[in-house]
Each structure stands twice: as structure tokens, then as C-alpha cells.
Amino acid sequence: MKKGSCHHCGQTVDIEEKVFRNDTCPACGSDLYCCLNCADYDPSAPNQCREPQAERVTVKDRRNFCEYFRLREGPASSKSADKATEARRKLDALFKK
Numbered sequence: 001m002k003k004g005s006c007h008h009c010g011q012t013v014d015i016e017e018k019v020f021r022n023d024t025c026p027a028c029g030s031d032l033y034c035c036l037n038c039a040d041y042d043p044s045a046p047n048q049c050r051e052p053q054a055e056r057v058t059v060k061d062r063r064n065f066c067e068y069f070r071l072r073e074g075p076a077s078s079k080s081a082d083k084a085t086e087a088r089r090k091l092d093a094l095f096k097k
Helices: 080-095
Strands: 002-005 012-015
Touching: none
Parallel strands: none
Antiparallel strands: 002 012
């Protein structure tokens, strides 16, 4: 069994064999079969992917048809959840007296 994390909410996700295109996070409903959950996702790589044969995917947080998708094991490397938390913290700070 593989353990990965949702790129959106950070929830740990247990996968029996592989992630299918229509699989979603049980906690937030985000697509699991997307670039941000892939082991080859790398923001500093060309097309943000370390797989040289993969076709370019422009929307990284939605399901796609990439044949090279492999679920990234371990904690999410995406900063989207951290960015949202930081934005909320800053917004709360504006309204505190």
C-alpha cells in the first residue's frame, strides 16, 4: 500500500495499487491524478516535470491523461496548502485590534 498526500489539503491518502484518473481526495475532493501529486513534478524542471517524454500539461492541479503519472509518496511538496494558511494568517492579522 502506498501513502501519499493530497496537494490541496495535505491529507494522507492510502492507495492500494495505483491512482486512477477519476480518484479524488477523500477529505477535500481534489483530483489525485494530477501533476502536483506526481513523483516527477518539479517546479524548477522544464514544463515543471522531470519526465522528459511527458507531454506538457498546463493545468497542474486537475486530472490529466499523462501516462507517466506516479503518486508521490510521503508529504505533499506543493506549497498550495502553506500559501493558503499564510494568506489566512495575514488576513486575520489585518482585522485584529
